[in-house]
Ligand SMILES: Nc1ncnc2c1ncn2[C@@H]1O[C@H](COP(=O)(O)OP(=O)(O)OP(=O)(O)O)[C@@H](O)[C@H]1O
């Protein structure tokens with residue numbers, strides 16, 4: 212990081228993702244979600260340090276070189292809906308030309324002509340991108356339309372893993388539902404989706420499992436049904452996130468998440484946690500999908516207003 216600060220943005224993250232499955236990665240801003248996604252794609256800044264492995268089929272993404280990632284992973288084995296679509300779209304080319312280019316690269320689409328144009332329209336429609344906006348440049352698009360253009364591009368390669376980083380930012384509720392439903396449909400039974408989101412309602416709508424991240428660590432990994440329904444989240448932070456929702460208790464978690472450059476030894480949530488005691492000065496391990504010394508007992512249900 213500029214100025215020499217050292218940030219541990221992701222620690223000990225461990226999860227698997229099966230074909231046909233959607234895993235939602237949720238957590239407050241700055242907890243490390245996008246860094247985790249960038250690490251999988253080899254898109255971290257050059258001075259970033261990584262350790263560990265991430266297997267996609269027979270390939271270890273963490274060990275793969277840039278040529279392999281560029282040639283066979285990005286777009287082909289992993290489709291990315293980036294968090295800031297405006298920054299990922301090429302500013303000097305229309306949406307039509309970017310879709311056409313990606314189609315030519317990733318599918319056997321012909322170089323030009325009616326069949327290519329039909330494929331472009333089909334690709335746009337999959338992400339509900341309006342066909343009468345295809346000839347616009349990225350700066351002529353609203354945030355929501357740029358988001359849909361980026362989603363359309365990410366779906367082109369039919370990659371076995373789709374990584375969607377806040378794919379619904381800037382969309383209104385109807386379109387949020389349409390977009391996540393489309394992502395879910397796209398997954399079908401033979402692809403997988405890692406959905407990174409602040410939007411717990413979107414996660415509840417389509418996720419099979421939920422991973423909750425706090426201050427660089429996955430603190431809970433649960434089946435979505437158990438998480439959003441009964442018995443509810445077991446980690447006090449995860450429970451706090453749900454209870455902060457307007458249609459639940461609408462009670463925010465007091466305090467702020469810590470700076471990742473100044474994390475202590477113990478549980479990073481302890482300063483904000485009503486259940487914390489002296490034991491929490493030591494880092495809890497992940498047991499039964501929860502990383503907490505005092506998880507909420509399974510029979511204590513979350514309050515739904
Ligand atoms: N290129 C970078 N250089 C230095 N620090 C970075 C860089 N990218 C991210 N960070 C830091 O890593 C931490 C995690 O950032 P990240 O973008 O992964 O958060 P996030 O969970 O995706 O948040 P948001 O929900 O706001 O997108 C933050 O403290 C951020 O400041």
Ligand code: NI
Pocket residue numbers: 244245246294376
């Ligand atoms: Ni992010």
